[in-house]
Amino acid sequence: MSTFLFNQDNEEKFSALLERYPDKSSLMLPSLWMVQYQEGWISLDAMQFVAKKLGCSAMDVYSVASFYSMFLLQPIGTHHIQLCKTLSCMLAGSKTLQEHLQNRLGIKAGETTPDGKFTLSLVECLGSCGTAPCMRLNDDYIENLTLEKLDALLEELSK
Ligand code: FES
Structure with missing residues (x-):
């Protein structure tokens, strides 16, 4: 019931x-x-x-x-970062972005920060290979990612 x-x-x-x-x-x-x-x-x-x-x-x-990976089967943080790990994004540096995110947030992929603010997930192709590397932040796409762009975004979201 x-x-x-x-x-x-x-x-x-x-x-x-x-x-x-x-x-x-x-x-x-x-x-x-x-x-x-x-x-x-x-x-x-x-x-x-x-x-x-x-x-x-x-x-x-x-x-x-x-x-479908867009459906979440467990509670997540306020900001859900879904970093693409498929070929185009991988060749464009997604592994470096993943390591940077993990270090900055202090979590591994699949985990949520203790304060409940961020969840980091690795996902298959987001269909935006032409603007790789890319990720989803909740419902938004962030494309042509760089470490600088990621840092600026995390600063903004941490306020
Ligand atoms: S491989 Fe990343 S969006 Fe397609």
């Missing part, structure tokens, strides 16, 4: 979307986004809620939520 509930805004969005989609199962991705924007991540409890809403199994929801 799930204790998670959509807030009123998401409940209204869900009802409105239900009229526009051919069936409930088509609402899987929008529902997961609503959960993530509401809670910051997607818990097993919330997956059970979504499963009940969509009339499918919690395993169906889990299989979708765990497939």
Whole structure:
């Protein structure tokens, strides 16, 4: 039995979307986004809620939520840094950026700083190879990254 509930805004969005989609199962991705924007991540409890809403199994929801790296299955810091580790970014210096980030933040990839401000993740290609190296900062892309650009950004975010 799930204790998670959509807030009123998401409940209204869900009802409105239900009229526009051919069936409930088509609402899987929008529902997961609503959960993530509401809670910051997607818990097993919330997956059970979504499963009940969509009339499918919690395993169906889990299989979708765990497939896409944009869905977060554990709580994260206020600033989620997702550094691309795939070929173009790697050739353009992402490994150096990763080491710099780890040293400055005092954490390894996959960890969150003790103050809860930063989470560092390594992700596959962000589809922005032409402006490598790049990373996502929450919902924004930061491209053509350099150590100087990264330092300026961290200074700003640490205020
Ligand atoms: S390899 Fe980094 S964005 Fe494509």
